[in-house]
Amino acid sequence: MYSIFEPAMAPRSSRRSLQQQHPYYHQQAYQHPMFTSWIPANELDESDEEERLLREALARKQQQRQARQYQYQLQLQREQELAAEQERQRQRQYEIRRAKAIAEREAEQQRQRRIRQQQLEAQRAAAIEEIFRRQLAHQEEQEQQERLRRQRAAAAALEASRAREAAKKRQEEEKKKQHQLLLMQQAESEESSTESDAESEVDDGDLLQDIFQSLFFPQHKRPAADRALARQPSKRVHRRARAEQKRIEQAKHEAEVKAKAEAEAKARAEAEAKQKAAAEAKKQQQQQQEKAQLKQQKIAAYDSDNDEDPVHSYFATFPDIQQFVEAALGAKIQPTNSCPAGKARTSLKPTISTTSTTPKKVTIQAPAEETAKVETTPALAAAPQSPVSSPELRAADIVRERLERQRKEEKAKETKHSELNKIESALDDLSHLLERVVQGLVENKRQIYQVEEDVTKTMIRIDSVESNGDHSIRKRRKELIKKSQSLLDAIDNHKDLLAKQAAKQAAKEDEEKKKEKSKHATTVEDAPVTPAIEKELEITLETIEPLLSDVSISSEDDESSSSEIDTPSNSDTEKNDRIQKEPFDILEMGNDPLSSDTISLA
CATH class of the missing domain: 1.20.5 (Single alpha-helices involved in coiled-coils or other helix-helix interfaces)
Structure with missing residues (x-):
């Protein structure tokens, strides 16, 4: 087994000569502590096949590591782009919602303005109408006053004309009377003058005067009777x-x-x-x-058409109660809406007349078509009606209250059934969406978590609907809860299936990596070892033993650097989990077949 190492560092003078001979010596030597290209100490050294294979393996390892680093950087870039795209989508949705809210607010403000404008116009029209009506009333009042004034003026003028005519008539009568009196006075004066003249003439006996009067006034020759007649008018x-x-x-x-x-x-x-x-x-x-x-x-x-008698409908529903009430009342109950439309409804409540001496006698007012004469005593007729409620009235009140309670219960029952119908339709939609997710028709895998959350919320809605002893509502609730539970079971099964598929994929990738690693190891191990290689290796061992410690330190540094490059940090892992939000999407990364810094040689 041989360790990978660098050749020994040459002295300063030799390094200067090497820099002069090889201009890129410094850059290649200090580029990386483990990936420096080997520069022969002597140009007469020959290439070794084993070292070439080692260099190729190291180059291949560097390429793979760079590829992994590139893939990791690319993955991070994709995650960042995905996060940025999601942020843009959220921002766009926020802008859309904000614009929609602004539009709705503006529409509401416009509607309020229209309503206020309509109200103002209605008020203005009402004010104008009121002003016009007042003007008309004032004008009519003025016209009526003018007519009254004219009538009064005409009556006054008529009275004045009548008074003038009467005064004129009185003046004419006075004038006529004065004229008649004047004529009478003149006649009397003439008569008196003639009488006096005659007497004087007779007394004097003046013959000449008598002759003269007889010649010139023949009337004086008349006798006294004629003269008296002449004095009359x-x-x-x-x-x-x-x-x-x-x-x-x-x-x-x-x-x-x-x-x-x-x-x-x-x-x-x-x-x-x-x-x-x-x-x-x-x-x-x-x-x-x-x-x-x-x-x-x-x-x-x-x-007559729409108003149904609640008591009659209740009695029609429960004929036993009707028979009991009729037996208690002692008369047959007629519906209140059976009377003609033009007449008022007759009350079915009995009127009870009681006295202190006689027992109670119940008198029931029947409809107009079935009225019968009831014999009543004078005491009963004179007795006032009792304000105390009878058992029959209490029975009618109980029936009415029970009917109202049944109506309220029916209304609440209809409301609950409508709510359960809405919940059932929501569960059907969620079931259809879950089916699409399971079949792979929906690309976004996070949709399954949304479906699970919606099903949970739906179960909470089901729990909020109380049955209150109603068997139909209780049955519907049980059915919907079973349906929701089946959806949750299907979601759990799908999540388990996805986890198993992810585990299989990770195991398959690990096997492929192990196969590739073993393939590379057998390639290096199967390389032939020649005597020249053995001799060169012995020389290399003798010269490199003092530097083994430095090589081990450099290998540790390389391991730390490789660990920093290959495996992401905890913060990056948390960020990836936060972005993906799916535990089964994160695939485990296998070890590289050339991740170690040592190669075993046979």
Whole structure:
């Protein structure tokens, strides 16, 4: 067995000469302590076959080590690129989510702005409508006030004209009376003057005057009776006075007729206005009645079509309870929605009348179609109804409460079944995805861990659904739990299979490495040993024994350097585990067939 070593270091003078002869001596000698090329101490030395084989083996080992280092660096680079790509993907997904969130927030803000704009527009329209309505009301009020003012002015003008006409009539009557009095006074004055003249003439006995009057005033020759008649007013004056009186009476009658006609017209106008207002009020009342009737018809139609009596439906479901209640009440129960739509529903609750002297007597109000006369005593008729609830009312309340509780239970049951349906669909999706992973259709192997986590979360969701004694929900829960457990078992089996495949692959690679190592070892061992080689080896041993210790130290340094290059550090291993996150993807690296620094020779 011979150790690999370097040739002895030449003296300084010889090294200088060697540098002059070989310009790259210094670089080759100090490039690596174990991989320096051998430079013969003397140019007359001949090449040895064994040393050539050793050098080839060392060169091959260096190439393999460099290849492993390159592969390791390449793997690290790939891992770094993968990590960078994953980081970029995460950053891209984050940017996408952020942009989506920003877009959703902007859309929500836009929607809120639209809603606020619509509200503002609605408020503005309502304000404008209110202003317009107030303006119309104010305008109508002003028009009504103007009409009232005009009516009052017309009435005042009519009264003033009537007053003027009456004053004018009174003035005309006064004038006529004064004229008549004046005429009467003139006639009386004339009569008195004539009488006085006649007396004076008679007394004086003046013949000449009498002749003169008889010649020029023949009326004085008349007798006294004629003269008395002459003193009375003439027929023409009398007719004129009668015509004037008749005209005054006719004007007065016309004024009365006109005033009466105006009063009748005013009363007629007021009556027409009252009739019109009454007609409008009647029309509005009729419209309101029609609206109320239509609303009542709609309510009755809705009640008759859609509203189902809960008590009747409960009794239809449980006829035994109906028979018990009918036996307790002593009457047959009719559904409340069997009455016509136009009439109000009749209550099925019995009205109980009690007195202090007579026993209780239950009176049940039947529907309108089946009303029967019930004989009641005056004491029962006068007794007030008791506010105390009867057993029949309590039974009806219990039935209603039980029905409400059943409705709530049915609603909760439907909610739980819908949740279980969602869980079942999620388990179906996970089963399909697991099948694709097992078949190798999904490239990302980490998907199996995601499936396992999703199945675990689904089992937690199943556990959150409480059965509360419901057999159907309990049965569904058991089925879903069994299905989830089967998925978890399939995931564990697939993981075990992957681990076994990884172990087989590692063992196969170890066997290949061992075969290659044994192949290289047999190649060196089978090399022929000639006498010249033996002689040269003996000379080399004699000259190199003092330097064996240095060679052992250099070999230890080489082992440490090779360990640093070949095997990654713990931090690199942790980083690789953190990046891959799959224990079965990390393959064990076998020992290199030429990893040792010694070669055994036969």
